[in-house]
Amino acid sequence: MSTILPEPHAYRPGKLARLKEGLRYQGGIGQWSWLLHRVTGVGILIFLIIHVLDTFFVVFNPALYDHTVAIYGGVFGGQYFWPLRWAFRLAELGLMATVLYHAINGVRVILFDFWSEGCKYQKESFVAVLIVFLALMVPAAVVVILPLASSPDHMVKVPANTPNP
Amino acid sequence: MARNRIKPQGGFELTAWYFMRISGLMLVFLAVGHLFIMHIANNVENINYAFVAGRWANPRTGWIWRLWDMSMIALAMFHGFNGLRQILDEHVHGAKARVAMHTTLWAVMTTLLVLGTYAIWMFQVDKAYVEQFKAMNSGAGSHASVK
Ligand code: HEM
Ligand code: HEM
Numbered sequence: 534m535s536t537i538l539p540e541p542h543a544y545r546p547g548k549l550a551r552l553k554e555g556l557r558y559q560g561g562i563g564q565w566s567w568l569l570h571r572v573t574g575v576g577i578l579i580f581l582i583i584h585v586l587d588t589f590f591v592v593f594n595p596a597l598y599d600h601t602v603a604i605y606g607g608v609f610g611g612q613y614f615w616p617l618r619w620a621f622r623l624a625e626l627g628l629m630a631t632v633l634y635h636a637i638n639g640v641r642v643i644l645f646d647f648w649s650e651g652c653k654y655q656k657e658s659f660v661a662v663l664i665v666f667l668a669l670m671v672p673a674a675v676v677v678i679l680p681l682a683s684s685p686d687h688m689v690k691v692p693a694n695t696p697n698p
Numbered sequence: 699m700a701r702n703r704i705k706p707q708g709g710f711e712l713t714a715w716y717f718m719r720i721s722g723l724m725l726v727f728l729a730v731g732h733l734f735i736m737h738i739a740n741n742v743e744n745i746n747y748a749f750v751a752g753r754w755a756n757p758r759t760g761w762i763w764r765l766w767d768m769s770m771i772a773l774a775m776f777h778g779f780n781g782l783r784q785i786l787d788e789h790v791h792g793a794k795a796r797v798a799m800h801t802t803l804w805a806v807m808t809t810l811l812v813l814g815t816y817a818i819w820m821f822q823v824d825k826a827y828v829e830q831f832k833a834m835n836s837g838a839g840s841h842a843s844v845k
Binding site: 571574575577578581582585586588589591592595596598599602603605606625628629632633636639640643646673676677680685689690691692 | 750782
């Protein structure tokens with residue numbers, strides 16, 4: 534199932550044909566956990582690029598920073614939109630799940646690398662990853678979603694200009 | 699299984715292989731800890747300029763958070779961009795295209811690293827702004843209350 538095969542002799546031409554071939558290939562859990570590790574890795578990187586750019590606002594325009602993070606609470610252009618707040622909460626959960634999966638599965642990959650016998654327990658260890666993931670994610674989801682039950686009683690107001698730029 | 703899962707024999711790729719593993723283990727603490735602080739210990743709706751100032755410019759503990767964020771940005775950038783390079787290396791084959799791809803990745807990563815490092819170490823609180831913000835948002839019990 535998860536033995537290391539020699540390089541394939543030939544690929545079919547065309548990205549689409551190769552994609553279809555790849556998805557038909559029965560790599561088992563090893564293949565899917567690896568694909569998910571890759572997708573989550575790139576996902577975190579994309580988030581991190583945006584995150585560093587918006588955090589940079591703190592050093593040149595505090596008001597712009599506050600306007601930006603107010604969107605997180607659903608306040609945009611001085612008005613409150615509840616779907617915006619909900620969307621950001623759900624995206625936040627998605628990001629937490631993405632980081633948690635990549636981290637836990639990453640530890641599993643590292644364990645396999647330094648303990649070669651481990652690869653025999655591909656299935657069992659993946660179940661362990663899922664159990665740890667759920668054990669952390671379920672309580673986290675409760676904490677993140679609960680504040681949505683009460684509507685914000687106060688809207689963030691941001692000073693119009695930086696008085697002291 | 700994926701080709702890049704196989705341990706390289708030596709040279710840069712072996713160094714990169716070890717780096718991915720060591721940085722990964724450190725990021726478990728740094729990045730998962732960061733998420734815990736931001737989402738579980740705090741409500742994200744409380745994050746604003748004053749919140750960041752209270753962390754980075756704290757006279758006693760500020761250096762800890764600056765050091766934390768500095769380690770996290772450096773490790774996550776190299777780890778993430780090296781991971782992306784490994785993925786693209788499998789798909790980009792032409793010599794010219796590879797040089798262009800590597801150059802772009804390094805340029806983007808360096809720019810972000812410089813911006814992030816600058817923000818972490820050059821940050822100074824704009825006290826007048828914080829006062830004005832607090833005055834405007836001093837509703838009791840509000841989710842956006844500023845401490
Ligand atoms: C939280 C702790 C983390 C751990 C334990 C971890 C672990 C790993 C490991 C073991 C690999 C495989 C390296 C290889 O196959 O040679 C990897 C790949 C990768 N990681 Fe992470 N990582 C973590 C955080 C991050 C973060 C924060 C980012 C984004 C900035 C990221 C992005 C990536 C990418 C893009 C890859 C390449 C995936 C591939 O080649 O399929 N990782 N990670
Ligand atoms: C939605 C989730 C997140 C929130 C609300 C958040 C919040 C913040 C805040 C408020 C700061 C400002 C500095 C501070 O107070 O320490 C910061 C900085 C930082 N965060 Fe996050 N964070 C999130 C997710 C992440 C993730 C997943 C990563 C890791 C890949 C990350 C990496 C960083 C880095 C590297 C910095 C320093 C940025 C710089 O130097 O400009 N954050 N974050």
